[in-house]
Amino acid sequence: MDRQDTAAYPLVRRAGLSGILVSFGGSLNEASNRAALAYRTAVETLKLEGVVETMASLASVFVRFEPSILPHGRLEAALRDLLAEQDWLQAPLPGGRRFWRVPTVYGTDLAPQLAEAADAAGMSEAQAIDSLSAARVRVLTIGFAPGQPYLGSLGQEWDLPRQTELTPMVPRGALVQAICQFVLFSNPAPTGWRHVGQTGFTLFQAGADQPFALRPGDEMQFEPVSKPELLKLCEADPLRGGAEAREIGA
């Protein structure tokens, strides 16, 4: 059972036939996200033979491995030893982070679920736009689709459950919301989250030197613009839709 009490964490659990998941928390939390990012880097640094790949999610690190080379028990022991080496919840954020300001249309036909989300959060649409656009959120993890960020944390008023039915399709650049987070979509996809904003931001370009725009730890703010303004920005800047980045000072 996923418990919310922090005493149970970190947890080392088996994922499928050939994966281990190390979790630093069962709910969204800045410290456990920082822990996951730092711990993943440390696992990579171990260069254990038999580890196929690693990934950090919101509060966990996944390690895929080849059990015939590296048996479960041996990997689990190595991961527990690494856990004991330091207090991962105190780990710093990765270096080289950037702050992105992204022009965003809230609501309208471009993002038709703003009203529904505002209602669920107990706000008017105008209040919801003020609240969402004022939030400076961080890339907690990249996942679901290429270069696609999970962004948080929003205030508790935005702790809205996912929808029971999937929205059949949201477009590239869609800003969707649930459980105190945003996701910015890198490709058209179905989603259980509510489509509250629309941007012209391209997160992934297969052929480019730097195929992925964002890194975990980057920060973002989604600044409200009108639909005509966004369309103009996208025309001038088809790749980023007017989004701008600056380095976060060391």
Added chain:
Amino acid sequence: MNGLRILRIGPVASVQDMGRPGLLGQGISQGGAADTLALAEGAALLRQNPGLAALEMGGMGGEFEATGPLRIALTGAPMAAALEGAALAWNASHRMEAGQRLTIGAARAGVYGYLHLGGGIATEPVLGARAVHLMAGLGRAAEAGDLLPAGSDNSDETGLLLAAEERFNGGELRIVESFQSPLFPEAVRTRFAATAFSRGSRANRMGVEMVSDGAGFSADGQLNILSEVILPGDVQMTGDGKPFVLLRECQTTGGYPRIGTVLPCDLPKVAQAQAGASLRFRWISLEEGLEIQAAFGKSLKGLPAACCPLVRDPAAVRDLLSYQLISGAVSADADPFAKGEST
């Protein structure tokens, strides 16, 4: 460059190989062939590396013209195939001459058929692989007019046949517990394994819907758990407790809870189940799962030795080809995707 020109093609055909491991952290799942066993079978028949790319054809094939002499192999979901009107054995390797036409019809059983070229299909790799990954926006479905270029071919052996492992009509799926299994009450997990499922109408390379009579399969705290890594084979419950078995082109993370993980070696059976096929799940221990998967890996290594010469005795040929259309004219009427079942 030698290759096959696509003259006509079904709506869900794409070039596939073993996919792109190592990009999970960038949000790209491994992807690759829905039926990786078929890739290995094709490689065995052509005496080449199973990492080479082939054309995956969902539900129906197409028509192809050789631009030069080529070796081909046909594997996966059995489809009616003919070269210049003469029926070709499935799960076998053949030779094509320049200008010859190959026609491949609808799947008689299963979903995904594969057309392999000697030397592999040598399209330009993207991020380290040739597999089209529609979910990630890498590449696109094959279209009429495309050339499937053949890589350099190091063998000239053809006329081999391989007995295909039965995986085209549903059956039992072996499943191990994973980190979210305890979110499901014991009684729900037990009922899950006792339930007769059939493949639903929603299925594609990302996942396959399972439908059953009776109540759904819900976890505690179903809609508010943290998004976590997804593995191919994970059985995800959507909000209404309906199971989807996720395949290799699934998303990399997700928040719907997963009751367990189907063994990798049973995923071809999931991908190849046609709408309505009967499927069941059986819980097994991690140790059993590892043994079964290891035995599967070993059996893959034995495929090249299991290939035997295609029998030329007419009586035997008739038996081998018992499902082929005798005229050699291929019908595409039975396309299971024509009714919008592919999504």
